[in-house]
Amino acid sequence: KNQVEQSPQSLIILEGKNCTLQCNYTVSPFSNLRWYKQDTGRGPVSLTIMTFSENTKSNGRYTATLDADTKQSSLHITASQLSDSASYICVVSAGNYGQNFVFGPGTRLSVLP
């Protein structure tokens, strides 16, 4: 069964600190993996997208890694800001053209001053 798990479920950190969110998946055939940031009451916003051959991708203070062998991905946030408080969702696309989406439950990040 295609499945995406994320940990931790929630995380509280102080402003300026770094943090790492985890995503483990069992999805086949793998097409790509995306990380989204979702503010409360808003739609998700894409942070990174990685295909099978990519093992790291950065978007400002966000760096995602992908280990296709162990089927794990991480999202590292550097020098956190209050505006980073949001849910972070890992989405794995399966199928020949990535048409099947499997969503993780998300990690709720709270950044405190």
Place this chain on the structure above:
Amino acid sequence: KAGVTQTPRYLIKTRGQQVTLSCSPISGHRSVSWYQQTPGQGLQFLFEYFSETQRNKGNFPGRFSGRQFSNSRSEMNVSTLELGDSALYLCASSLGRVGYGYTFGSGTRLTVV
């Protein structure tokens, strides 16, 4: 360029009624997909339309249906509303090819009373 536009933003309906939600994709995007997001279930894929054809469907009952017009705008219809249909309904648009990202709208918050 304009993002993905969903209307209305908020909606309150009575159990048993039907509802139609609208999504206007980013100009040039031919793929529109719909998602349901609830606190308990997270994000769940409803269906995807590409060039007016449904090319992928999630595991939702037949009360949930959609269509896409020649200008790529899409509508989602839910008939015989149930209390459990209360959720944030998100649509996302994409060029529809592997590796391209999906841009989400802000969603329609549907409350069924």
